[in-house]
Amino acid sequence: MMLARTMMRRVAAACKKGVRNGTPSTTRTINTQMDDSYPILISPSLVSLDLPDIWPTNSSPNEFRSTCRCSNEQTAAIIDGKSIAGEIMSRIACEVWRMKESIGRVPGLAVIMVGQRRDSQTYVRNKIKACEETGIKSSMTELHGNCKEDEVVNVLSRFNADPSIHGILLQLPLPQHLDEEKILDVMSLEKDVDGFHPLNIGNLAMRGRQPLFIPCTPKGCIELLMRSGVEIMGKKAVVIGRSNIVGLPTSLLLQRHHATVSIVHAFTKNPEQITCEADIVVTAAGVPNLVRGNWLKPGAVVIDVGTNPIEDPSCEFGYRLTGDVCYEEAVRVASAVTPVPGGVGPMTIAMLLSNTLDSAKRAYDFT
Numbered sequence: 326m327m328l329a330r331t332m333m334r335r336v337a338a339a340c341k342k343g344v345r346n347g348t349p350s351t352t353r354t355i356n357t358q359m360d361d362s363y364p365i366l367i368s369p370s371l372v373s374l375d376l377p378d379i380w381p382t383n384s385s386p387n388e389f390r391s392t393c394r395c396s397n398e399q400t401a402a403i404i405d406g407k408s409i410a411g412e413i414m415s416r417i418a419c420e421v422w423r424m425k426e427s428i429g430r431v432p433g434l435a436v437i438m439v440g441q442r443r444d445s446q447t448y449v450r451n452k453i454k455a456c457e458e459t460g461i462k463s464s465m466t467e468l469h470g471n472c473k474e475d476e477v478v479n480v481l482s483r484f485n486a487d488p489s490i491h492g493i494l495l496q497l498p499l500p501q502h503l504d505e506e507k508i509l510d511v512m513s514l515e516k517d518v519d520g521f522h523p524l525n526i527g528n529l530a531m532r533g534r535q536p537l538f539i540p541c542t543p544k545g546c547i548e549l550l551m552r553s554g555v556e557i558m559g560k561k562a563v564v565i566g567r568s569n570i571v572g573l574p575t576s577l578l579l580q581r582h583h584a585t586v587s588i589v590h591a592f593t594k595n596p597e598q599i600t601c602e603a604d605i606v607v608t609a610a611g612v613p614n615l616v617r618g619n620w621l622k623p624g625a626v627v628i629d630v631g632t633n634p635i636e637d638p639s640c641e642f643g644y645r646l647t648g649d650v651c652y653e654e655a656v657r658v659a660s661a662v663t664p665v666p667g668g669v670g671p672m673t674i675a676m677l678l679s680n681t682l683d684s685a686k687r688a689y690d691f692t
């Protein structure tokens with residue numbers, strides 16, 4: 326809490342200075358002067374669907390490839406999702422502060438958790454902490470694991486009607502006895518910051534249409550690619566997994582960025598043959614070490630969404646997290662790889678806050 330307040334104060338000071346100096350939004354770095362150890366980075370605007378024909382990248386698309394040698398050494402750049410997410414969060418904190426100063430309002434996120442899954446508790450805790458760090462108001466409702474569908478619907482309806490709430494997150498998966506589809510249908514489209522509502526997914530899939538929100542994990546993956554200078558347009562991409570929350574929307578989003586996309590799932594024959602043709606591989610299967618080094622084309626860029634707990638008595642909680650990619654092999658073949666933890670996970674949270682901020686701006690007509 327103390328840390329969050331200190332961060333907010335520093336952000337406020339940095340934002341004030343930026344505003345005083347009339348710093349243009351294209352400026353990449355604002356040095357706070359007051360504390361050199363805490364530069365506030367103003368990053369390029371986040372993934373939007375207003376796609377230019379030629380997508381601008383920060384560096385040459387072959388930047389990573391040129392560093393690739395096929396040997397036993399590590400050749401891949403490590404894409405640091407934690408630090409990129411930190412930059413984005415600083416920018417969000419600045420915007421939240423600006424909103425508070427100008428109209429006296431802040432964005433509000435409601436989180437609903439049903440049951441007591443340990444992984445869900447960790448993710449939810451991280452989300453609430455991230456809200457605190459950026460000045461976003463959060464409201465948490467925990468329901469018993471065997472509660473009735475009506476109870477979840479009532480909580481959702483209450484948040485739908487609350488004008489101080491701009492985003493609602495229903496932590497998934499729900500316990501088996503609850504009808505996820507039926508419950509998600511109740512969520513107000515304008516507050517669906519996860520982007521899971523069928524209308525949001527439908528609009529993402531259809532050319533020329535704009536969803537109100539892009540799902541957080543897919544948006545985080547594209548953001549990582551773009552900020553690492555990886556060109557997407559015209560590239561061959563393979564997405565492993567086709568779930569409603571990760572695989573499917575990621576393949577749709579890559580397509581909107583003009584990649585040629587193949588989807589690999591549990592029934593795909595010879596998945597390694599398809600995967601090893603890809604310039605960009607996004608894995609979201611939930612299978613540890615599924616993707617081996619020989620599944621990858623030399624120089625490919627690998628985004629590992631998988632977050633799988635592996636028993637490990639030497640770790641603090643008796644387990645450690647691993648991705649879907651055999652990391653030690655991938656770093657010898659790929660040109661860039663995301664680590665787990667510290668890759669896509671923190672970006673998912675940053676994108677959730679970004680969607681919540683966008684939603685509040687829309688609600689208050691604040692630009």
Ligand SMILES: NC(=O)C1=CN([C@@H]2O[C@H](COP(=O)(O)OP(=O)(O)OC[C@H]3O[C@@H](n4cnc5c(N)ncnc54)[C@H](OP(=O)(O)O)[C@@H]3O)[C@@H](O)[C@H]2O)C=CC1
Pocket residue numbers: 542565566567568569570571572589590591592593596609610611612615630631632633669670671673
């Ligand atoms: N870092 C982050 O922010 C997030 C991480 N995750 C992680 O991502 C992973 C996937 O999550 P989620 O999409 O919810 O999982 P789901 O279980 O809903 O979906 C898994 C998908 O992977 C496919 N699949 C399973 N096994 C294989 C296999 N052997 N070969 C090819 N495809 C396979 C399934 O295919 P089929 O459809 O045929 O069954 C399915 O489409 C998990 O590890 C999860 O923890 C999830 C969300 C966010």
Ligand SMILES: Nc1nc(=O)c2c([nH]1)NC[C@@H]1CN(c3ccc(C(=O)N[C@@H](CCC(=O)O)C(=O)O)cc3)C=[N+]21
Pocket residue numbers: 447448451494495496497498519541542632646665666667668669670671673674
């Ligand atoms: N409605 C809904 N929306 C979601 O976005 C959603 C969900 N339900 N259910 C579960 C999945 C999973 N997910 C993650 C979020 C953050 C990390 C994350 O921050 N991971 C850290 C590690 C966290 C740890 O230490 O356990 C990292 O990779 O560095 C991981 C996974 C969101 N999901």
